[in-house]
Amino acid sequence: MKRNSNWTLPAVILLGGAPLLGAAGPLAHDREPTLQTLPEGVTAAMVTTGKELFDGVGVCYTCHGPDGAGTGLAPSLADAVWLHSDGSYTALVKQIAEGVPQPKESMIPMLPKGGAPINDEQIAAIAAYVWSISHD
Numbered sequence: 590m591k592r593n594s595n596w597t598l599p600a601v602i603l604l605g606g607a608p609l610l611g612a613a614g615p616l617a618h619d620r621e622p623t624l625q626t627l628p629e630g631v632t633a634a635m636v637t638t639g640k641e642l643f644d645g646v647g648v649c650y651t652c653h654g655p656d657g658a659g660t661g662l663a664p665s666l667a668d669a670v671w672l673h674s675d676g677s678y679t680a681l682v683k684q685i686a687e688g689v690p691q692p693k694e695s696m697i698p699m700l701p702k703g704g705a706p707i708n709d710e711q712i713a714a715i716a717a718y719v720w721s722i723s724h725d
């Protein structure tokens with residue numbers, strides 16, 4: 590029942606506590622793009638879902654930090670600097686799916702999907718979120 594997997598996410602995120610409240614409240618990222626600026630195939634709903642996944646079951650935040658701001662383990666995804674691609678939406682989808690077997694600056698590699706149990710639909714949403722925080 591992969592199709593239903595998305596419906597279980599809000600519960601998981603609610604159990605996680607603050608991130609969801611932060612996303613909905615005044616602390617929400619103020620660089621959310623308007624619908625017109627989103628790449629083809631990307632919706633605002635994907636960006637919202639992607640943030641929840643990034644900070645939740647996607648575990649991206651553990652290395653890239655909350656809001657993708659970067660940590661000592663992995664680089665910021667919230668700026669225009671890309672080590673492995675042109676940072677386009679399509680490239681991000683591919684990058685997240687494949688991971689980074691050979692990091693350029695970090696001490697550790699990134700596993701495919703960051704090692705998280707996420708499906709293609711979830712990868713697309715996370716890529717939409719990463720695109721949104723890195724493109725004004």
Ligand code: HEC
Binds near residue numbers: 650662695703704
């Ligand atoms: C175990 C730590 C870890 C996790 C978890 C992780 N990453 Fe990474 N990520 C890295 C490292 C390390 C790199 C490569 C940095 C380098 O080349 O020096 C990287 C690179 C990337 C890049 C390419 C950045 C660039 O500059 O081109 C993207 C995009 C990315 N990660 C997204 C994600 C997303 C989305 C998730 C969650 C699904 C995720 N990562 C989970 C460690 C991680």
